[in-house]
Amino acid sequence: MNRNVLSRRGVAGIALAAAAAIALAGCGTDTPSNTPTSGAASGLATLSGEIKASGASFPSAFYQEVIAEAKTLAPNLKITYNSVGSGTGKKEFASGLNDFAGTDSLVKDTEVDKTKLPFFYIPTVAAPITVSYNLKGVDKLQLSADTIAKIFQRDIKTWNDPAIAADNPGVTLPATAITVAHRSDASGTTSNFTKYLVAASPAWKLGSGDTVPWPADTIGGPQNTGVATAIKQTDGTIGYVDLSDAKSSGLAFAAIKNKNGKYVLPSLEGTTAALAGAEVKEDLTYNPLNAAGDASYPIAAPTFILVKQKYDDPAKAKLVKEFIKYLLTDGSALAKEVDFAPLPDSLKAKALAQLDKIS
Amino acid sequence: MTQSRTLTQKDRGRINDRAFWLLCVTAGVAVLGILAAILVSTIQQSWPALSNAGANGFFTSTGWDPNVGKYGILAFMFGTVVVSLIAVLFAVPVSIGIALFLTELAHRRVKAVVVTLIDLLASVPSVVFGLWGLYVFSSWTKPLYEWLHDTLGGIPVIGALFGSVTGLNFMTAGLILAVMIIPIITSITREVFDTVPAADKQAAWALGATKWEMIRGAVLPHSFGGIVGAVMLGLGRAMGETVAVALVIGAAIQVTPNLFAPGYTIPAAIVNLFGESSGEFTAALIGMGVVLFVLTIAINLLAQVVVRRAEIRMKGAVA
Numbered sequence: 001m002n003r004n005v006l007s008r009r010g011v012a013g014i015a016l017a018a019a020a021a022i023a024l025a026g027c028g029t030d031t032p033s034n035t036p037t038s039g040a041a042s043g044l045a046t047l048s049g050e051i052k053a054s055g056a057s058f059p060s061a062f063y064q065e066v067i068a069e070a071k072t073l074a075p076n077l078k079i080t081y082n083s084v085g086s087g088t089g090k091k092e093f094a095s096g097l098n099d100f101a102g103t104d105s106l107v108k109d110t111e112v113d114k115t116k117l118p119f120f121y122i123p124t125v126a127a128p129i130t131v132s133y134n135l136k137g138v139d140k141l142q143l144s145a146d147t148i149a150k151i152f153q154r155d156i157k158t159w160n161d162p163a164i165a166a167d168n169p170g171v172t173l174p175a176t177a178i179t180v181a182h183r184s185d186a187s188g189t190t191s192n193f194t195k196y197l198v199a200a201s202p203a204w205k206l207g208s209g210d211t212v213p214w215p216a217d218t219i220g221g222p223q224n225t226g227v228a229t230a231i232k233q234t235d236g237t238i239g240y241v242d243l244s245d246a247k248s249s250g251l252a253f254a255a256i257k258n259k260n261g262k263y264v265l266p267s268l269e270g271t272t273a274a275l276a277g278a279e280v281k282e283d284l285t286y287n288p289l290n291a292a293g294d295a296s297y298p299i300a301a302p303t304f305i306l307v308k309q310k311y312d313d314p315a316k317a318k319l320v321k322e323f324i325k326y327l328l329t330d331g332s333a334l335a336k337e338v339d340f341a342p343l344p345d346s347l348k349a350k351a352l353a354q355l356d357k358i359s
Numbered sequence: 360m361t362q363s364r365t366l367t368q369k370d371r372g373r374i375n376d377r378a379f380w381l382l383c384v385t386a387g388v389a390v391l392g393i394l395a396a397i398l399v400s401t402i403q404q405s406w407p408a409l410s411n412a413g414a415n416g417f418f419t420s421t422g423w424d425p426n427v428g429k430y431g432i433l434a435f436m437f438g439t440v441v442v443s444l445i446a447v448l449f450a451v452p453v454s455i456g457i458a459l460f461l462t463e464l465a466h467r468r469v470k471a472v473v474v475t476l477i478d479l480l481a482s483v484p485s486v487v488f489g490l491w492g493l494y495v496f497s498s499w500t501k502p503l504y505e506w507l508h509d510t511l512g513g514i515p516v517i518g519a520l521f522g523s524v525t526g527l528n529f530m531t532a533g534l535i536l537a538v539m540i541i542p543i544i545t546s547i548t549r550e551v552f553d554t555v556p557a558a559d560k561q562a563a564w565a566l567g568a569t570k571w572e573m574i575r576g577a578v579l580p581h582s583f584g585g586i587v588g589a590v591m592l593g594l595g596r597a598m599g600e601t602v603a604v605a606l607v608i609g610a611a612i613q614v615t616p617n618l619f620a621p622g623y624t625i626p627a628a629i630v631n632l633f634g635e636s637s638g639e640f641t642a643a644l645i646g647m648g649v650v651l652f653v654l655t656i657a658i659n660l661l662a663q664v665v666v667r668r669a670e671i672r673m674k675g676a677v678a
Contacts (some may be wrong), residue, residue: 108638110638179525219527220611221493
């Protein structure tokens with residue numbers, strides 16, 4: 001993720017120019033979701049003040065992009081987002097240290113006391129998690145959930161195993177030993193990847209969470225780039241990496257069999273399709289994992305912003321509302337540049353309605 | 360008149376003396392106070408995990424699964440000790456070698472250059488070592504590990520140390536740490552070697568000692584206490600090193616004799632997991648910190664005992 005943020009600076013200029021062009025195009029016919037944007041942008045421009053936010057590192061590249069863009073529109077508005085991790089973000093939110101928090105995981109009662117501090121979830125973006133691999137002579141790989149589960153819990157130890165062959169008819173698989181790479185740090189990516197396996201495969205036995213008890217003969221790499229490095233270094237390695245890091249590291253990734261039985265490669269379109277197929281709960285939390293639909297890519301990580309239902313300072317409430325509105329509308333045009341999938345229109349409308357309830 | 364003036368001067372001197380005494384005592388007590396405050400607050404915050412340490416097997420179990428409330432830190436303690444031992448094992452001979460070279464053998468100009476270079480090595484941030492280890496060093500060493508595994512892996516007992524190879528492992532982490540602590544151990548041992556009295560050395564020469572005999576007979580015995588101190592300082596640094604180890608250790612929770620298998624250390628686990636932890640999980644991580652703290656203090660005390668014993672023995676020999 002860190003590398004993303006760094007490289008982001010390089011492309012920021014181009015991104016700003018592109019985004020400005022889109023904003024100027026205003027109510028053009030390019031995408032229907034652009035319609036309510038011009039209002040949000042002008043609302044932002046007149047604001048001044050300071051917003052402090054912290055939380056999940058996973059959407060940080062996107063948030064920083066939006067913050068940089070907002071700064072050009074509203075020079076008097078100072079926004080900071082520290083990517084300290086979802087857990088720390090929630091702790092800071094509970095003790096009033098930030099104005100909103102980014103989180104990949106839902107809030108437990110022990111983390112934030114809902115009765116003392118009522119809050120809303122605002123979904124923002126989602127990103128596909130790839131199952132990336134390095135296997136000499138194999139540039140096209142298909143995997144079903146059961147096979148992925150067996151590989152990652154070390155039931156399958158060589159690439160020419162019958163289970164992998166069954167997913168890949170007509171492909172000659174070598175007898176190379178499989179090395180499994182996972183995240184060494186506690187991470188929402190691990191959480192979503194393992195939740196997918198829990199949902200999609202009865203064979204999966206390791207449970208789900210930010211960290212799971214991986215078998216001892218697997219290796220952990222730091223962050224997405226660490227896993228990507230581990231995959232690149234050794235022939236026969238497989239691991240899970242978010243799409244933007246898998247792409248920038250030049251990794252090959254597998255097509256995953258979705259709920260409808262179709263093999264789908266990870267893409268932003270496939271992720272938005274999965275979001276559209278996911279069931280959204282009353283509080284706007286949703287689960288895009290193993291979603292139905294022919295085009296749905298089944299492993300996607302959603303991410304949320306936590307906002308207070310009521311801010312002590314009405315000016316602060318307005319700032320937070322306007323900024324997040326901007327992030328959901330104009331800002332979503334920036335999402336694709338940093339490999340995040342924007343919300344489908346139906347969910348975006350719900351998120352904006354939720355935002356209006358803040359006072 | 361003169362009498363009273365000298366008295367005032369004396370008085371002033373006494374006041375200054377007292378002020379200085381007070382300043383020193385305050386500084387000394389502050390150190391203890393800070394240590395105590397750290398210990399108290401960390402124990403307090405880790406109490407939810409430490410209080411059922413017996414029932415959960417906090418110290419005795421390798422079962423670690425925060426999702427179901429299992430917090431056994433044995434594998435982390437094991438990893439911390441193994442990695443630090445590897446580091447010290449490789450760093451100590453190299454450091455003493457460098458220090459002897461600098462004090463006894465090197466030309467004055469060469470000495471200046473080497474000292475600067477080693478001091479530079481000490482000022483490289485640990486994250487740089489970690490990233491270098493992850494991206495460069497681990498790819499270099501893998502073929503070497505595989506060769507060691509192929510040649511030594513079959514020997515009974517010792518062969519267990521050279522099991523099957525994974526890219527990130529105890530050995531890589533230990534070697535990176537060795538490079539990191541070499542400057543510390545070198546610069547302290549060098550200072551210690553410099554304090555060896557010239558008379559001792561000349562006495563050795565006069566008896567017809569060779570260079571090596573002089574070093575063994577005069578330099579090393581005189582410096583033993585200082586060398587142990589330097590090693591302990593290096594060991595403390597190795598045990599507490601966080602980021603560099605977190606990057607190259609491989610994050611597998613296991614107790615294994617295989618040095619080429621991935622493992623975990625206490626500081627690496629804390630830095631990797633703290634951000635996303637909550638409740639008892641956080642308490643368990645802080646508890647690990649307490650364990651590390653106690654472990655470090657224990658090693659320092661042990662070092663003091665070793666040094667004192669050695670000095671007594673040596674003085675006996677001299678007399």
